[in-house]
Structure formats: C-alpha cells, structure tokens
Amino acid sequence: MNRLTEQLVRSRVWRSIFRHGLPLSNRARAEAVFYNFFLHVHPTKVRRRSIKFTYTWGLGGLSAGLFIILTVTGALLMLYYRPSIHQAYWDMKDLQFVVSSGQFLRNMHRWAAHAMVAIVFLHMLRVFYTGSYRPPKEFNWVIGVVLLVMTILLSYTGYLLPWDQLSFWGISVGTNMVRAVPFGTGDRISYLLLGGNIVGENALVRFYVLHCFVIPVAAMVFMGIHFWRVRKDGGV
Amino acid sequence: MEIKKDFNVESSSDAKKVPKRIAFIKSRTSARVRQEEEDMVMTVPNLVVREIIAFEILVIVLAIISLLFNAPLEWIANPEHTPNPAKAPWYFLGLQELLHYFPPIVAGVIFPSLVIVALIVIPYFSVNLKQEGLWKQSRQQTLVVLLVSVGIVSTTLLLFSVYVMLVPTLMIVGLMIVPYVSSRESGFVGWLATRPLSWWIMTWFVTIVIVLTIVGVLFRGPEWTWTWPWHEIY
Numbered sequence: 328m329n330r331l332t333e334q335l336v337r338s339r340v341w342r343s344i345f346r347h348g349l350p351l352s353n354r355a356r357a358e359a360v361f362y363n364f365f366l367h368v369h370p371t372k373v374r375r376r377s378i379k380f381t382y383t384w385g386l387g388g389l390s391a392g393l394f395i396i397l398t399v400t401g402a403l404l405m406l407y408y409r410p411s412i413h414q415a416y417w418d419m420k421d422l423q424f425v426v427s428s429g430q431f432l433r434n435m436h437r438w439a440a441h442a443m444v445a446i447v448f449l450h451m452l453r454v455f456y457t458g459s460y461r462p463p464k465e466f467n468w469v470i471g472v473v474l475l476v477m478t479i480l481l482s483y484t485g486y487l488l489p490w491d492q493l494s495f496w497g498i499s500v501g502t503n504m505v506r507a508v509p510f511g512t513g514d515r516i517s518y519l520l521l522g523g524n525i526v527g528e529n530a531l532v533r534f535y536v537l538h539c540f541v542i543p544v545a546a547m548v549f550m551g552i553h554f555w556r557v558r559k560d561g562g563v
Numbered sequence: 564m565e566i567k568k569d570f571n572v573e574s575s576s577d578a579k580k581v582p583k584r585i586a587f588i589k590s591r592t593s594a595r596v597r598q599e600e601e602d603m604v605m606t607v608p609n610l611v612v613r614e615i616i617a618f619e620i621l622v623i624v625l626a627i628i629s630l631l632f633n634a635p636l637e638w639i640a641n642p643e644h645t646p647n648p649a650k651a652p653w654y655f656l657g658l659q660e661l662l663h664y665f666p667p668i669v670a671g672v673i674f675p676s677l678v679i680v681a682l683i684v685i686p687y688f689s690v691n692l693k694q695e696g697l698w699k700q701s702r703q704q705t706l707v708v709l710l711v712s713v714g715i716v717s718t719t720l721l722l723f724s725v726y727v728m729l730v731p732t733l734m735i736v737g738l739m740i741v742p743y744v745s746s747r748e749s750g751f752v753g754w755l756a757t758r759p760l761s762w763w764i765m766t767w768f769v770t771i772v773i774v775l776t777i778v779g780v781l782f783r784g785p786e787w788t789w790t791w792p793w794h795e796i797y
C-alpha cells in the first residue's frame with residue numbers, strides 16, 4: 328500500500344498536477360503551498376500566534392466558507408427557480424413539496440445567509456478589538472466595510488425572491504426608506520432599483536440579477552483583493 | 564595590510580532548513596534586538612488542517628440547523644394586504660426602530676450614511692490609533708468634555724423619547740466614569756481604566772445596534788407598539 332502510494336506520487340501524471348511529493352518534509356510542505364493555486368494565498372509559514380483560534384476566532388475564514396456554501400446551494404436553487412411573479416412563489420412551494428431535498432436546500436441557503444451577515448459583523452468586531460485596522464492595514468479595513476455592505480445587500484436582494492408576504496413587505500419597507508433621500512434623488516434611486524414605482528415584476532427581475540450575478544461577482548473581486556491585502560500587509 | 568572584517572557570513576545549502584535573514588552589523592553601530600523572532604509553524608499542515616476542520620464543522624452545524632428548522636414561507640405576496648407590523652429583515656430592524664422616533668430622512672438616510680462613513684474613517688483618525696486609557700491624561704478636561712457630549716446626546720434622545728437608546732447610553736457612560744471615581748488598578752476597574760476612547764465609542768455603538776435590533780425583532784407588535792415576545796403564546 329505504501330509502495331503503491333509512493334509510485335503514484337512519483338508518477339508523471341501526479342507530478343504534472345501537483346509538482347511536489349507528499350507533504351512529509353518541510354520542503355515539500357512549503358511547495359504544497361506555493362505550487363498550489365488555492366493555497367498560495369497563504370505564506371508557506373505562519374506565526375503560531377496568528378493561527379491561534381482565539382485570536383481570529385476563524386471569523387474571516389468562516390465568512391468566506393459561508394460564501395462558498397451560499398454559492399453552491401444558490402446555484403442548485405437557481406435550477407428550480409424562475410424570477411417571475413406568476414412562478415416564483417409556486418417554485419418555492421415545489422421546492423418544499425416536490426423537489427427531493429428541496430426544503431433542505433432552501434433551509435441551508437437561508438440559514439447560511441443569515442449567519443453570514445452576523446459572522447461578517449463579528450469578524451469586523453474582532454478586527455476592531457484586536458486593533459488590526461492599524462497601519463499598514465487601513466485600506467484593507469475599508470475594503471472590509473465594502474464587503475460588509477455587499478453582504479447585507481446580497482442578503483437583502485435575496486429576501487425578495489420567494490415572493491411571499493414576508494419578502495414583499497420587507498422589501499417595501501426598505502425601498503420606502505430609500506425614498507427619504509432628499510431632492511428627488513431617493514425617488515429616482517428607488518425607481519431604478521424597482522424598475523417602477525411599486526415592488527412588481529420588474530423589481531423581482533432586477534433583484535434576481537443583482538442577487539445572482541452582479542453583487543456576488545463584485546463581492547468575489549473584493550474578497551480577492553481583501554485576501555491579497557491580508558498577505559501584502561504582513562499577514563494576520 | 565589586512566582589513567579587519569566587521570562581520571561573518573554563514574551560508575547553508577540545506578534546502579530543508581529555514582532560511583535565515585542576514586544582517587550586516589558594522590562595529591560602529593550597536594546592534595539591538597527590537598523584536599524577538601516569532602514562533603513560526605508550517606502552513607501545511609498547521610493552518611490548512613484547521614481551515615478544513617472549521618469548514619467541516621460549519622457545514623455540519625448548518626446541516627443540522629437546516630434539518631431542524633424550516634425557512635419561513637408565508638402566503639403569496641399581496642400588495643392589497645399589509646401585514647401589521649410590516650417588518651424588514653432583522654439586520655434592518657435597528658434602523659426601522661429608529662424610523663419610529665426620527666423623521667425618515669434622519670433614520671433612513673443620515674444615520675446609515677453616518678455609520679458607514681464613520682466605519683470607513685476609523686483607521687485614519689488618530690483617536691483610533693491611540694492605545695492609551697481614557698483617563699491617562701488631563702482627567703478634569705476629559706470629564707468635562709465627556710459630560711458635555713453625553714449631555715447633548717442624552718437631551719436629544721430624551722426630546723425624541725428614544726429610551727431604548729438612552730438607557731444603554733447612560734449605562735455605558737456609567738462604566739466609563741468608574742475608573743475616574745475609583746483608582747483601583749486591578750480587576751475589572753483596572754481593566755476599564757486601560758480602555759482607550761475608540762474602544763468606548765465602538766462598544767457604545769455595538770451595544771446600541773444590538774439593543775435596537777433585539778427590540779425591533781422581539782418587542783414590536785401591531786402599530787409598532789411595545790409587545791412582549793410571549794404575548795401571542797396563550
């Protein structure tokens with residue numbers, strides 16, 4: 328068995344994919360990090376202090392983890408959901424009663440979304456209370472604030488999609504607040520968001536596009552910058 | 564004549580060894596260690612294993628919650644039928660609670676914009692970079708400034724009868740003043756004494772956000788009147 332593994336790891340196919348052997352020596356462990364696309368956001372070595380769980384509480388990582396879970400469950404939900412006021416609600420009912428594990432899928436997406444708002448907020452508090460916004464990390468804090476706003480907007484645009492009473496009135500309350508922006512600007516923003524004066528078909532399609540495409544893509548770009556900056560600013 | 568060497572260079576060809584930084588130290592300048600070398604560990608496996616475990620626990624916890632609790636789905640949207648109260652999602656209920664006291668332009672536009680701007684500028688203000696306890700310098704002056712600002716904020720809150728903000732504000736101010744009154748240096752009081760101004764402001768902000776959100780979620784019923792959460796349970 329051991330010899331089989333060794334042969335596999337030495338084979339040209341393995342080497343073409345991973346470029347390094349099993350992480351048994353420190354050298355191979357370092358290579359495992361910097362030859363790997365996903366791991367290369369990390370340095371090959373980290374301070375023992377910064378990976379202590381009670382320093383970061385893993386909150387930034389959990390925010391990213393929740394984003395991944397939301398992307399996967401969201402893509403699956405998109406298979407069964409049509410953003411039209413005649414179909415959206417009944418698609419939710421189908422998810423509940425017809426699609427196998429549909430309810431579970433919806434629950435995962437819903438609870439992960441709520442959790443993400445809370446966890447990102449807590450991550451911000453951790454960064455504040457450990458004073459980690461101090462130079463040279465100022466700008467990464469600013470990017471963080473953008474990510475917080477995006478997280479809330481993601482959750483909020485998703486809130487309309489089930490097209491039930493909760494969504495409809497939740498969004499109505501929110502867009503009415505936007506109308507309070509003075510000099511007619513509020514009305515214009517709200518008109519732009521809703522594609523009309525009331526929460527209707529156009530609003531549903533707009534929120535759908537924002538929720539499933541525009542904001543997630545923007546958030547991914549900002550997360551990329553955020554992680555890159557964590558490293559460039561000298562790590563945690 | 565032979566030139567006296569100032570330094571030694573060591574080199575190593577062992578690839579498995581941690582590379583060391585080399586410093587050239589001229590004998591004229593004296594070398595001082597300002598920071599001890601920190602304890603470093605390999606990312607693989609130390610960090611990566613932790614990340615994987617954390618992600619697995621996250622998935623498991625979410626899966627358990629999703630098996631136990633169903634996401635809400637009410638009746639189909641009906642623009643003719645306004646629920647009473649119509650509530651925004653929980654993270655906006657703090658704002659909606661404020662909407663109950665202040666005109667929409669204040670609660671819906673000015674407050675949220677102020678909060679976002681305040682968050683963005685945190686790292687650029689030296690108040691936030693100071694790590695000195697609030698009462699470390701010029702105690703009398705600090706007390707006057709504190710009492711005046713708290714006076715203004717409390718009067719405003721009182722005028723608009725925002726007791727949900729007034730009570731937590733006064734409680735935090737009470738804690739702020741404890742180290743002024745008592746000069747104990749150990750225990751809780753000693754700890755309070757070392758808190759800088761930025762700490763107090765953030766803690767005040769977070770407390771207000773949490774109180775407003777809890778009130779909005781649990782204690783508001785029809786017409787946004789005060790309702791106990793167990794009111795509907797008979």
Ligand code: HEM
Binds near residue numbers: 448459468
């Ligand atoms: C989608 C939201 C976010 C994600 C996925 C995210 C992710 C991360 C991760 C993985 C780290 C590494 C350390 C750790 O886990 O704590 C980090 C660090 C950091 N984050 Fe975030 N973050 C988010 C939002 C925010 C917000 C809202 C802020 C602040 C307003 C912020 C400010 C920072 C700063 C300043 C650091 C560096 C901390 C240090 O060096 O100790 N991030 N973030």
